[in-house]
Amino acid sequence: DAGVTQSPTHLIKTRGQQVTLRCSPKSGHDTVSWYQQALGQGPQFIFQYYEEEERQRGNFPDRFSGHQYPNYSSELNVNALLLGDSALYLCASSSPGSGEKLFFGSGTQLSVL
Amino acid sequence: DQQVKQNSPSLSVQEGRISILNCDYTNSMFDYFLWYKKYPAEGPTFLISISSIKDKNEDGRFTVFLNKSAKHLSLHIVPSQPGDSAVYFCAARTFTGNQFYFGTGTSLTVIP
Numbered sequence A: 001d002a003g004v005t006q007s008p009t010h011l012i013k014t015r016g017q018q019v020t021l022r023c024s025p026k027s028g029h030d031t032v033s034w035y036q037q038a039l040g041q042g043p044q045f046i047f048q049y050y051e052e053e054e055r056q057r058g059n060f061p062d063r064f065s066g067h068q069y070p071n072y073s074s075e076l077n078v079n080a081l082l083l084g085d086s087a088l089y090l091c092a093s094s095s096p097g098s099g100e101k102l103f104f105g106s107g108t109q110l111s112v113l
Numbered sequence B: 001d002q003q004v005k006q007n008s009p010s011l012s013v014q015e016g017r018i019s020i021l022n023c024d025y026t027n028s029m030f031d032y033f034l035w036y037k038k039y040p041a042e043g044p045t046f047l048i049s050i051s052s053i054k055d056k057n058e059d060g061r062f063t064v065f066l067n068k069s070a071k072h073l074s075l076h077i078v079p080s081q082p083g084d085s086a087v088y089f090c091a092a093r094t095f096t097g098n099q100f101y102f103g104t105g106t107s108l109t110v111i112p
Helices: none
Strands: A005-007 A010-013 A019-024 A031-037 A044-050 A053-057 A064-068 A074-078 A087-094 A108-112 B010-014 B019-025 B030-038 B045-051 B056-059 B062-067 B072-077 B086-094 B106-111
Touching: A005 A087, A010 A019, A019 A087, A019 A108, A031 A074, A044 A064, A074 A087, B010 B019, B019 B030, B019 B086, B019 B106, B030 B062, B045 B056, B045 B062, B045 B072, B072 B086
Parallel strands: A010 A108, B010 B106
Antiparallel strands: A005 A019, A019 A074, A031 A044, A031 A087, A044 A053, A064 A074, A087 A108, B019 B072, B030 B045, B030 B086, B056 B062, B062 B072, B086 B106
């Protein structure tokens, strides 16, 4: 049973560029959440997708957008990258049957130069 | 606005002894709390949870205590093992919310 998979594992971009991160949820999970973890901080909620719609959004600018596909996989897009966007981006999946727990992938480490 | 706080960035404990990790929160609407463990280069892994209707939950060597009046929870690991060395995050969620609020983590080192 594959867990949550994220790609790529590492990414280097320059300021102003755009980036797309991908996530496949754990088998049987229909909800995907994205979190940003800056160095020395805890994960910060970006948004959550359910039934291909953004269900809730955290305190992140519109430069951060996402998508969920019918197979429940998801993408996180960040436009006009800033140096401060450098962080570990974590995808988490869940479902009513998972008992409210989030199952995390290993993350994508994004460096913006 | 840090609604969940872990005030101890690091903790060192001898193998076999008890590890106590603490977490404070400010939002009285939080009703579900979790602890996650994170190793380097891996995503956080669920450890144990507790709902606000309980004040204690045990799972093997791990016990979480919730003190709602103090808005405080703690994770006890007994006995501590070297493999427990990791960063521990507490997280909380409101009944109606879909987002979890995480603390900044406590790095636990268990010394053999």
